Amino acid sequence: MQETVSAKDRILTTALRLFYRDGIRATGIDKIIAESGVAKMSFYRHFPSKNDLIRAFLEARHEIWMGQFRAAVERRFAEEGFAAIARALSEWFGEPDFRGCAFINTVAETGSEFPQTVQHKCELELYVTELAKRLSLPAPAQVAAKAMIVMEGAIVRAQMGLTDGLEEMTMQLLTDLTRCGN
Amino acid sequence: MQETVSAKDRILTTALRLFYRDGIRATGIDKIIAESGVAKMSFYRHFPSKNDLIRAFLEARHEIWMGQFRAAVERRFAEEGFAAIARALSEWFGEPDFRGCAFINTVAETGSEFPQTVQHKCELELYVTELAKRLSLPAPAQVAAKAMIVMEGAIVRAQMGLTDGLEEMTMQLLTDLTRCGN
DNA sequence: AGAAATATACAGACCTGTCTACCTGTAGGA
DNA sequence: TCCTACAGGTAGACAGGTCTGTATATTTCT
Numbered sequence: 001m002q003e004t005v006s007a008k009d010r011i012l013t014t015a016l017r018l019f020y021r022d023g024i025r026a027t028g029i030d031k032i033i034a035e036s037g038v039a040k041m042s043f044y045r046h047f048p049s050k051n052d053l054i055r056a057f058l059e060a061r062h063e064i065w066m067g068q069f070r071a072a073v074e075r076r077f078a079e080e081g082f083a084a085i086a087r088a089l090s091e092w093f094g095e096p097d098f099r100g101c102a103f104i105n106t107v108a109e110t111g112s113e114f115p116q117t118v119q120h121k122c123e124l125e126l127y128v129t130e131l132a133k134r135l136s137l138p139a140p141a142q143v144a145a146k147a148m149i150v151m152e153g154a155i156v157r158a159q160m161g162l163t164d165g166l167e168e169m170t171m172q173l174l175t176d177l178t179r180c181g182n
Numbered sequence: 183m184q185e186t187v188s189a190k191d192r193i194l195t196t197a198l199r200l201f202y203r204d205g206i207r208a209t210g211i212d213k214i215i216a217e218s219g220v221a222k223m224s225f226y227r228h229f230p231s232k233n234d235l236i237r238a239f240l241e242a243r244h245e246i247w248m249g250q251f252r253a254a255v256e257r258r259f260a261e262e263g264f265a266a267i268a269r270a271l272s273e274w275f276g277e278p279d280f281r282g283c284a285f286i287n288t289v290a291e292t293g294s295e296f297p298q299t300v301q302h303k304c305e306l307e308l309y310v311t312e313l314a315k316r317l318s319l320p321a322p323a324q325v326a327a328k329a330m331i332v333m334e335g336a337i338v339r340a341q342m343g344l345t346d347g348l349e350e351m352t353m354q355l356l357t358d359l360t361r362c363g364n
Numbered sequence: 365a366g367a368a369a370t371a372t373a374c375a376g377a378c379c380t381g382t383c384t385a386c387c388t389g390t391a392g393g394a
Numbered sequence: 395t396c397c398t399a400c401a402g403g404t405a406g407a408c409a410g411g412t413c414t415g416t417a418t419a420t421t422t423c424t
């Protein structure tokens with residue numbers, strides 16, 4: 001029985017941190033191996049290639065991020081509606097190690113090599129659609145698609161450090177979507 | 183007198199193409215040298231390091247992109263107002279080699295190493311502010327900041343291939359900003 | 365003569381991925 | 395209960411490629 005975390009989990013945890021912080025191309029296998037305290041052969045036993053680790057990273061990141069985002073939105077959605085989305089984003093932007101959206105960054109680095117990136121955005125849009133339905137909005141899919149545009153834009157602005165008035169403007173843009181005339 | 187384009191210009195032209203198409207980290211000096219038909223020493227005479235070329239790339243890209251974007255917007259702004267922005271973006275998204283915004287991609291790859299990226303976004307926002315003023319909108323700076331959020335979001339959505347209904351939704355989001363209640 | 369470009373080799377670092385050799389805990393059969 | 399087989403982990407060397415940047419020697423243009 002292993003008292004410590006498995007090698008595979010330690011690798012994935014390290015990848016979650018380094019891939020997000022420094023980017024995928026900039027993070028070498030050697031660095032991940034060193035920081036997770038794992039032998040090289042153990043790494044290649046669990047992940048036959050770096051791309052396999054990248055895929056695992058994207059899937060894990062998706063689960064973790066969606067969980068945190070959902071939780072942050074649900075905390076206020078009942079009272080604030082779509083404004084809760086802006087607040088959840090703003091909390092995320094304020095985290096000290098915030099560096100933009102891992103999936104946007106991966107697409108920027110690698111192009112369309114990893115479909116998990118687009119998949120993540122589709123599932124996020126599905127969740128926003130569900131939120132729109134819970135508000136009984138007339139065209140939930142259209143509202144969600146527009147909200148996604150606003151959300152992506154807010155993430156990029158935050159990533160570039162252009163955060164002046166960002167939370168309030170994002171909130172206005174999102175709540176405007178819930179008024180009549182979508 | 184040189185009958186052909188100078189080595190420096192050939193390097194920059196090649197960098198504009200390769201850095202945008204494949205990304206900055208993924209594009210090696212050797213590749214730029216080979217494709218621009220220049221000797222390595224000529225390269226390092228004009229650009230002491232790769233970072234110098236990256237800076238020159240960002241500045242050139244800014245000038246070129248702004249020129250094209252301005253032209254595309256002005257073509258319709260008098261008749262269509264802010265919808266002209268959505269149309270200009272959509273034209274860009276439709277180009278066969280579109281791969282997102284070079285400045286967003288550079289930030290995604292390199293973080294905050296190159297201030298030219300944020301500078302570009304600030305100058306673009308200034309132009310949008312000017313457009314808002316030309317429409318005699320009450321709060322042009324606020325409208326422009328919101329428009330920037332929408333524009334960045336549209337760019338990211340297009341980059342990820344999520345273009346279904348994108349032009350129309352972007353147009354609605356942007357024109358809604360020009361109505362009363364900011 | 366001198367500036368600018370060319371071709372090419374090279375250094376040193378880093379990258380992914382493979383190979384060998386060894387260690388350790390555990391499950392199963394005799 | 396003991397022995398054995400094996401899965402998983404460790405350590406580190408190594409191959410072959412790519413990367414940035416430098417050095418050398420030659421050519422071309424003015």
